[in-house]
Amino acid sequence: MSAQAKQENYLNAKHTVASWLFSLDHKRIALLYLLTILLFFVLGGIAAMLFRVELLTPGPAVMESETYNRLFTMHGITMIFFFLIPSIPAVLGNFLLPIMLGAKDLAFPRLNLASWYVFTFGGLLGLGAIIFGGVDTGWTFYTPYSSTYANSQVILAALGIFIAGFASIMTGLNFIVTIHKMRAPGLTWFRLPLFVWSHYATSIIIILGTPVVAITILLVAIERIFEVGIFDPALGGDPVLFQHLFWFYSHPAVYIMILPGMGVISEIIACFSRKRIFGYPVVALSSLAIAILGFFVWGHHMFVSSQSMYAGMIFSILSFLVAIPSAIKVFNWVATMYGGSVKLDTPMLYALGFLGLFIIGGLTGLFLATMAVNVHVHDTYFVVAHFHYVMVGGMVMAFFGGLHFWWPKITGKLFPELLGRITVVIIFIGFNLTFFPQFIVGYLGMPRRYHIYPEEFQFLHVLSTAGASVLAIGYMLMAVYLLYSLVLGPKASRNPWKAAGLEWTTPSPPPTHNFSEPPVVKFEAYAYDEEEVYQDDAEPGDKGHG
Amino acid sequence: MSEHGQPHIAPLKTYLNVFAALMALTVLTVGVAYFDLGAMNILVAVTIACIKAYIVILYFMHVKYSARIIWLTAAAGFIWFVLMFALTLADYATRGWLPFPEAW
Amino acid sequence: MADGQAHTPNLAHHFDSMDQQRESSSLGMWLFLAQEVMFFGGLFVAYGVYRFKYQEAFAVASNHLSVAWGAFNTVVLICSSLTMALAVRAAQLGDKKRIIRYLVATILLASLFLGVKGIEYTEKYHDQLVPGPTFQYEPDFDQYAVPVTAETAHPNFAGHVHLFYSFYFVMTGMHALHMVIGIGLMIWLIVKAQRDRFSREYYAPVEMTGLYWHFVDIVWIFLFPLVYLVWRH
Ligand SMILES: [Cu+2]
Numbered sequence: 001m002s003a004q005a006k007q008e009n010y011l012n013a014k015h016t017v018a019s020w021l022f023s024l025d026h027k028r029i030a031l032l033y034l035l036t037i038l039l040f041f042v043l044g045g046i047a048a049m050l051f052r053v054e055l056l057t058p059g060p061a062v063m064e065s066e067t068y069n070r071l072f073t074m075h076g077i078t079m080i081f082f083f084l085i086p087s088i089p090a091v092l093g094n095f096l097l098p099i100m101l102g103a104k105d106l107a108f109p110r111l112n113l114a115s116w117y118v119f120t121f122g123g124l125l126g127l128g129a130i131i132f133g134g135v136d137t138g139w140t141f142y143t144p145y146s147s148t149y150a151n152s153q154v155i156l157a158a159l160g161i162f163i164a165g166f167a168s169i170m171t172g173l174n175f176i177v178t179i180h181k182m183r184a185p186g187l188t189w190f191r192l193p194l195f196v197w198s199h200y201a202t203s204i205i206i207i208l209g210t211p212v213v214a215i216t217i218l219l220v221a222i223e224r225i226f227e228v229g230i231f232d233p234a235l236g237g238d239p240v241l242f243q244h245l246f247w248f249y250s251h252p253a254v255y256i257m258i259l260p261g262m263g264v265i266s267e268i269i270a271c272f273s274r275k276r277i278f279g280y281p282v283v284a285l286s287s288l289a290i291a292i293l294g295f296f297v298w299g300h301h302m303f304v305s306s307q308s309m310y311a312g313m314i315f316s317i318l319s320f321l322v323a324i325p326s327a328i329k330v331f332n333w334v335a336t337m338y339g340g341s342v343k344l345d346t347p348m349l350y351a352l353g354f355l356g357l358f359i360i361g362g363l364t365g366l367f368l369a370t371m372a373v374n375v376h377v378h379d380t381y382f383v384v385a386h387f388h389y390v391m392v393g394g395m396v397m398a399f400f401g402g403l404h405f406w407w408p409k410i411t412g413k414l415f416p417e418l419l420g421r422i423t424v425v426i427i428f429i430g431f432n433l434t435f436f437p438q439f440i441v442g443y444l445g446m447p448r449r450y451h452i453y454p455e456e457f458q459f460l461h462v463l464s465t466a467g468a469s470v471l472a473i474g475y476m477l478m479a480v481y482l483l484y485s486l487v488l489g490p491k492a493s494r495n496p497w498k499a500a501g502l503e504w505t506t507p508s509p510p511p512t513h514n515f516s517e518p519p520v521v522k523f524e525a526y527a528y529d530e531e532e533v534y535q536d537d538a539e540p541g542d543k544g545h546g
Numbered sequence: 547m548s549e550h551g552q553p554h555i556a557p558l559k560t561y562l563n564v565f566a567a568l569m570a571l572t573v574l575t576v577g578v579a580y581f582d583l584g585a586m587n588i589l590v591a592v593t594i595a596c597i598k599a600y601i602v603i604l605y606f607m608h609v610k611y612s613a614r615i616i617w618l619t620a621a622a623g624f625i626w627f628v629l630m631f632a633l634t635l636a637d638y639a640t641r642g643w644l645p646f647p648e649a650w
Numbered sequence: 651m652a653d654g655q656a657h658t659p660n661l662a663h664h665f666d667s668m669d670q671q672r673e674s675s676s677l678g679m680w681l682f683l684a685q686e687v688m689f690f691g692g693l694f695v696a697y698g699v700y701r702f703k704y705q706e707a708f709a710v711a712s713n714h715l716s717v718a719w720g721a722f723n724t725v726v727l728i729c730s731s732l733t734m735a736l737a738v739r740a741a742q743l744g745d746k747k748r749i750i751r752y753l754v755a756t757i758l759l760a761s762l763f764l765g766v767k768g769i770e771y772t773e774k775y776h777d778q779l780v781p782g783p784t785f786q787y788e789p790d791f792d793q794y795a796v797p798v799t800a801e802t803a804h805p806n807f808a809g810h811v812h813l814f815y816s817f818y819f820v821m822t823g824m825h826a827l828h829m830v831i832g833i834g835l836m837i838w839l840i841v842k843a844q845r846d847r848f849s850r851e852y853y854a855p856v857e858m859t860g861l862y863w864h865f866v867d868i869v870w871i872f873l874f875p876l877v878y879l880v881w882r883h
Binding site: 103104105106107108109111169172173174176177180181182207208209210211212214215216219222226227228229230234235236237238241244245248513 | 662663664665670673674677678681682684685686688689690691692693695696699700703704781782783804806809810812813816817819820
């Protein structure tokens with residue numbers, strides 16, 4: 001036992017900078033990704049704080065309209081393309097997927113490392129666009145403004161997104177092959193953790209959707225560089241065609257962002273309810289249903305464009321259908337908790353926060369899928385609030401929930417549980433204070449992307465900015481105690497949460513090749529009625545959570 | 547795993563037959579373009595192209611001798627493309643159906 | 651059960667067997683190709699929409715392309731697909747000499763295709779049909795086989811022709827770019843083959859490049875009738 005304390009793991013195997021930058025170990029690459037995306041999260045967050053300050057007053061306060069446009073574009077581009085899309089897959093997925101499958105690594109380790117370089121390069125180009133004058137098109141790059149009129153760094157930003165898209169394709173491709181070909185003996189499809197299922201579904205969307213936005217964004221760049229006029233109305237080009245192609249990816253991209261989060265939530269809820277996820281096969285297949293159905297609803301972003309009303313009706317109906325598999329997941333999570341011995345540790349608090357916020361985000365999505373309602377709230381703060389409830393309330397909560405859940409596994413250290421719980425509460429309050437008023441102000445008619453507004457909206461905007469500050473304090477508190485735990489936190493045992501899953505059968509942090517012996521799987525996922533599944537061989541003196 | 551063993555090696559004749567078929571279809575697609583078939587021209591052209599692509603995928607790309615998952619992956623790309631095309635065109639084809647008032 | 655297998659230098663440490671490794675790379679390649687289908691798919695959808703909207707102008711613009719060159723290139727590309735398939739077959743049989751011979755043939759055919767493409771592009775350049783600020787097109791309605799007259803034509807007829815050529819250059823250019831990448835891959839394969847890196851057990855790079863090359867062929871199989879053969883009767 002005491003020999004285990006000095007055991008070699010992936011963190012202490014080698015110490016040189018090159019051993020990190022050229023590592024083919026999926027766990028190290030995951031950490032490289034983590035650092036990179038956190039950088040973008042901070043940048044996007046700073047942009048948001050700046051324009052929230054501007055929005056405190058109805059008139060122009062601290063910046064010009066042009067600056068404001070550039071800030072909300074920077075916020076959107078960095079948060080969506082450079083933070084949310086890679087967040088869970090490239091960090092937690094990269095780290096955990098091979099371990100959950102009992103494999104030594106992903107199928108293509110070099111491709112995995114290449115994806116990080118490609119992503120970083122694309123991200124730096126995006127950053128370059130921001131530094132050299134900014135982009136003011138909004139993250140959606142709508143034509144013909146982006147292709148003809150905008151006099152900002154559209155080409156640079158477009159190329160950055162184009163390139164980063166290939167990083168995400170590489171990750172998705174790697175995941176699908178790994179899940180198909182590298183499962184441990186005994187690990188049948190319906191024994192896979194739901195985290196793996198949701199990443200499988202996500203990867204399908206990435207493979208089939210990302211290339212479409214890549215070519216679309218590339219067309220915008222080509223149109224600007226060579227002045228060829230692909231979406232240019234002067235030549236008979238149709239700007240709405242851009243919207244079709246853009247949303248063909250960018251609606252499913254919502255599921256690239258939320259599905260991995262749903263996978264994390266399934267793991268957490270099973271562990272802290274001490275139960276198998278209720279209706280496991282249905283939850284697994286609902287991920288695939290979301291991935292497939294999600295592709296055919298994109299027109300709901302175009303109800304007030306010149307899209308035909310008949311196409312709009314089809315897209316509206318299809319959009320309602322996606323709610324079914326999403327609701328299946330929510331009902332099954334709640335049914336899992338029912339009668340379980342629920343423990344409210346930090347990750348579980350994040351999962352509960354996710355549930356509440358995702359339900360609000362999802363249901364308001366149905367309002368927006370209704371054509372008649374959409375016409376009234378289209379492009380208002382109602383939409384802004386809706387997708388922040390899904391993206392931040394859903395995905396970011398799931399990301400940090402997952403980060404806390406697997407923190408002992410990834411770093412080998414325990415974080416201070418009490419501070420963790422306090423932070424969840426701060427984040428939850430801050431989030432709702434920021435975005436709930438936006439539902440109201442949007443419903444009252446405040447359009448998005450304006451910084452000058454009628455005085456009667458000021459109260460709601462002040463609430464929103466106040467909430468954003470609380471949210472920022474929550475995130476900073478989290479950064480402080482996580483960094484503290486890295487240095488001074490107590491050592492984590494192999495399985496501090498007493499969770500089921502292959503990743504908890506290997507030491508914390510795991511050795512370079514993940515397992516000392518190739519694992520053989522004998523149980524279903526989440527077999528919390530089998531005691532040997534969730535044992536922890538903590539050394540005396542090690543303090544688990546409890 | 548090992549029951550898959552060595553991959554199938556197709557005889558030379560198969561490749562030559564496929565090549566001949568592709569050539570014949572190329573001649574056919576050029577020839578048929580010079581006949582006025584009305585709206586059918588485009589349908590015929592696309593059908594011939596699909597047949598050509600299908601035999602390339604089946605024989606040159608060995609999908610005929612590959613696992614089901616390969617078959618499924620190849621099909622997924624094409625099915626998704628068709629669905630993207632169909633739903634986009636559903637918009638453009640029906641735009642004129644609802645007459646707009648000339649003046650308000 | 652994989653433990654008993656002899657360790658071969660071409661087996662990466664994280665795989666258990668050559669079979670597992672081969673199946674993984676083949677599935678990975680097919681996923682990449684599915685991704686490529688959607689990448690070109692976006693272009694084809696955009697082209698399809700405009701062709702549907704502006705049928706007359708697209709027919710007229712397409713009639714300016716040379717069917718002879720297009721058909722010739724189609725034949726060249728199908729030949730290169732055959733030689734590529736034979737190169738993969740030679741790899742399966744472990745025949746190093748034939749691998750190299752067929753790859754060289756494929757590269758030559760590919761270069762021929764690109765040369766012809768160059769001739770076509772130059773012609774369009776002289777006719778000022780390259781899209782962009784230098785694009786010049788005056789409709790001459792008496793000349794067209796397409797039933798369109800100055801009275802019935804859309805007022806923005808020349809603009810629609812411009813659109814067609816934007817797509818012609820972007821689509822064939824993207825296709826040509828893929829061919830250049832393919833030629834690069836084949837040169838790399840020849841070097842590897844020369845160094846005896848391939849065997850009956852390990853020839854995945856040849857096989858994967860073959861798949862890629864056939865995909866490039868398939869793109870052209872669709873591009874040719876859709877771009878060159880509009881309204882030829
Ligand atoms: Cu949507």
